[in-house]
Amino acid sequence: MTALLEVSRLVKRFGGISAVNDLSFEVNQGESLGLIGPNGAGKTTVFSLIMGEHRQNSGTVTLAGEDLSADPTYLRIQKGVSRTYQVPRPFADINVAENIRVGLMPNSIRRMISEGPDPDAELALARSVGFAAADLEKTPGELSMGDLRKLELARTLATAPKVMLLDEVFAGLTVGEITQISDLLAEKRKEGMTYVIVSHDLRSLEPLIDRAVAMTFGHVIAEGTFREVMDNEKVRAAYLGH
Numbered sequence: 452m453t454a455l456l457e458v459s460r461l462v463k464r465f466g467g468i469s470a471v472n473d474l475s476f477e478v479n480q481g482e483s484l485g486l487i488g489p490n491g492a493g494k495t496t497v498f499s500l501i502m503g504e505h506r507q508n509s510g511t512v513t514l515a516g517e518d519l520s521a522d523p524t525y526l527r528i529q530k531g532v533s534r535t536y537q538v539p540r541p542f543a544d545i546n547v548a549e550n551i552r553v554g555l556m557p558n559s560i561r562r563m564i565s566e567g568p569d570p571d572a573e574l575a576l577a578r579s580v581g582f583a584a585a586d587l588e589k590t591p592g593e594l595s596m597g598d599l600r601k602l603e604l605a606r607t608l609a610t611a612p613k614v615m616l617l618d619e620v621f622a623g624l625t626v627g628e629i630t631q632i633s634d635l636l637a638e639k640r641k642e643g644m645t646y647v648i649v650s651h652d653l654r655s656l657e658p659l660i661d662r663a664v665a666m667t668f669g670h671v672i673a674e675g676t677f678r679e680v681m682d683n684e685k686v687r688a689a690y691l692g693h
């Protein structure tokens with residue numbers, strides 16, 4: 452079976468630091484993978500490499516067998532990878548509905564050519580991540596962290612991805628907000644969405660993943676079920692710092 456997303460022998464150096472160092476993993480169709488590791492392990496950099504936001508020094512990224520490694524970001528998004536940001540990155544001057552519309556843009560251009568514009572698409576997406584109608588007019592500055600993370604998810608879903616890369620979707624949230632986002636991801640998982648999720652909140656992560664990959668210093672140190680990975684000696688040492 453061909454993996455849906457395959458990261459192979461990726462290397463990324465920033466000056467003297469090897470943020471990602473000969474890293475490989477794959478994600479199958481419909482699978483949810485947890486990518487864990489201590490601060491600075493290289494998790495976010497892996498996402499940036501998959502999206503083409505940073506260029507790798509070596510190694511490859513393939514999606515459904517197609518090599519994306521040289522593609523610019525917009526093309527990778529068109530081909531089916533999409534990410535959220537650890538620090539939410541909405542357009543600050545426009546409201547929630549307009550932010551989602553920007554995410555929908557490439558799709559809507561395609562659809563407008565074939566079927567005409569779809570004014571309901573942004574509303575449907577906003578609803579699907581749990582926004583109320585009254586939230587649509589708010590600007591990002593008026594949103595709670597939970598709502599900002601919902602907006603990140605809506606913008607990521609807007610590109611109709613084959614694989615979603617979710618970076619710290621629970622960070623800075625209240626317990627209630629964590630439940631909302633968890634429920635949403637559980638739903639996406641049930642619908643067959645493939646995703647890679649990075650989270651320091653291991654308790655929230657566990658029920659949302661089929662498999663885990665642990666990394667430190669840019670390198671995979673353990674792979675398996677959540678339990679197997681958490682029981683791994685190297686992982687324990689990495690988290691305890693000795």
Ligand SMILES: Nc1ncnc2c1ncn2[C@@H]1O[C@H](COP(=O)(O)OP(=O)(O)OP(=O)(O)O)[C@@H](O)[C@H]1O
Pocket residue numbers: 465468469470488489490491492493494495496497537
């Ligand atoms: N643009 C950059 N320029 C220079 N160094 C960078 C850059 N981005 C990341 N790094 C370095 O690369 C290493 C990996 O960083 P990265 O942000 O990928 O880790 P992370 O696992 O996502 O950490 P965290 O859990 O804190 O989010 C760190 O040492 C970081 O300082």
Ligand SMILES: [Mg+2]
Pocket residue numbers: 494495496537
């Ligand atoms: Mg990070």
